[in-house]
Amino acid sequence: MKTSSDPRHKNRLLKVQALYSYSFQAKSPKNIAPIVASLPAIDSLISASAPEWPLDKINRIDLAILRVATFELLNDHDLPPKVAIDEAVEIAKAYGSDHSPAFVNGVLGNILTTNKELKHAS
Helix, strand or coil: CCCCCCHHHHHHHHHHHHHHHHCCCCCCCHHHHHHHHCHHHHHHHHHHHCCCCCHHHCCHHHHHHHHHHHHHHHHCCCCCHHHHHHHHHHHHHHHCCCCHHHHHHHHHHHHHHHCHHHCCCC
16 A cells, blocks of 8 residues: 555545445445446455355455455456555455454455466566
């Protein structure tokens, strides 16, 4: 994470907030429409990487963070995977529970490890 005023960081936070809201009411703002459209693939990767945690049992803020980061891993080929994971962990530290950073890091690490095509520019 560069700084809290970094535009990319602010954009991620807005997406996490919108996805968190989306988990309570299925209204999809424009800034997360591509993520919502990709949720079946994203959720499949998250489920496979955290099999002991069904999606409905994952803290909603953690799930929103995981979804944004997984979307970035899948679609932002200019962003190194380690940066996406680090950003997600930093957001989890700020907004999740005490266990969120380790959980988010572990799930995203598993996604990266088991999906070799995501290892671009690592």
